[in-house]
Amino acid sequence: MSMNRSVKLKPNAADLLIVAAVLLLAALALFRFFPGGARDGAQSAVVSIDGKIVERLPLFQRAQRSYTANGYTLRVSVEDGGVRVAQSDCPTQDCVHTGVISRRGQSIVCLPARLTVTIEGAPDGYDLVVGQGVAE
Numbered sequence: 212m213s214m215n216r217s218v219k220l221k222p223n224a225a226d227l228l229i230v231a232a233v234l235l236l237a238a239l240a241l242f243r244f245f246p247g248g249a250r251d252g253a254q255s256a257v258v259s260i261d262g263k264i265v266e267r268l269p270l271f272q273r274a275q276r277s278y279t280a281n282g283y284t285l286r287v288s289v290e291d292g293g294v295r296v297a298q299s300d301c302p303t304q305d306c307v308h309t310g311v312i313s314r315r316g317q318s319i320v321c322l323p324a325r326l327t328v329t330i331e332g333a334p335d336g337y338d339l340v341v342g343q344g345v346a347e
């Protein structure tokens with residue numbers, strides 16, 4: 212509505228500056244949100260043992276991995292955009308019972324094996340797909 216008014220009146224430099232600033236902010240917001248966004252395949256499951264990262268598995272790619280950590284063997288499965296511990300010989304089975312995780316920041320912890328699987332977004336600028344997800 213304020214847009215209509217300023218079109219009828221003669222747009223002055225201040226109006227143009229505001230429009231330019233808004234467009235710039237919108238563009239920045241897009242670039243800031245989409246790389247780490249929850250929708251595309253830019254996320255990965257980070258597997259750590261004893262606090263050290265041993266592997267990053269991209270979530271868009273099916274994968275089966277076995278890890279031996281502190282005497283226990285865990286089978287990690289990546290499927291349908293999520294990751295889970297499919298099998299483990301640890302005594303508590305908490306890691307198996309956690310089930311599938313698929314959102315950034317979620318994690319699976321196996322205390323006996325000291326193994327964690329955490330979902331991370333892509334680093335800034337990585338795998339940025341221009342034009343995807345911009346529906347409006």
Ligand SMILES: [Zn+2]
Binds near residue numbers: 304305
């Ligand atoms: Zn476990």
